[in-house]
């Protein structure tokens with residue numbers, strides 16, 4: 001079957017691609033039940049026309065399934081609002097993690113943070129993500145960890161969080177949740193989608209009580225490099241076929257996201 005990608009620029013609504021892609025990510029996180037009420041955030045660089053070093057983030061109080069392209073709030077690196085069509089402002093404390101990462105990592109276009117039961121459970125175990133299955137191997141030797149310091153993120157914690165992240169793109173926030181960084185919205189989403197499944201599979205394995213088959217270090221590292229090869233060939237370069245497919249799903253189920 002020849003699947004024709006639907007246009008995701010949705011020029012008829014007049015919304016820029018950056019806004020549509022981020023709104024699609026919010027809808028997909030809700031679609032897969034990876035959201036946490038009105039909390040957690042996905043941020044991405046705003047279109048250049050909306051400000052230099054400006055970012056898009058969800059308006060305060062909206063569920064992820066309510067976010068649209070035009071309702072995304074444009075903020076600067078300090079979280080000060082440049083544009084807010086919805087009018088409710090943002091959760092400034094929630095933007096703290098995101099602004100710290102954006103400020104420290106100019107290579108990162110999108111930062112995605114979740115609190116899911118599986119992600120929080122794995123983040124609360126010393127073992128982290130174990131090399132037990134193919135999904136998990138994408139993250140083998142590539143995870144950053146940040147210890148829990150309470151809800152409020154002071155300036156000192158921002159510095160420690162960014163130092164803990166370093167140049168990695170996936171981080172386990174101990175006792176708290178998961179965070180991914182992408183050169184595109186699609187890359188951040190795909191990393192989170194796979195990390196979530198790796199966490200769920202690990203919990204299923206652990207709770208089954210079955211004897212675990214650990215994948216040897218050499219094979220685990222080889223497989224992690226194979227994942228990076230895919231990323232280099234597809235994710236960093238448009239079009240990314242997986243992200244195009246996810247966006248078709250989002251627009252098919254939630255066509256109002258482009259408004």
Ligand SMILES: [Zn+2]
Pocket residue numbers: 040113114115176177
């Ligand atoms: Zn959080």
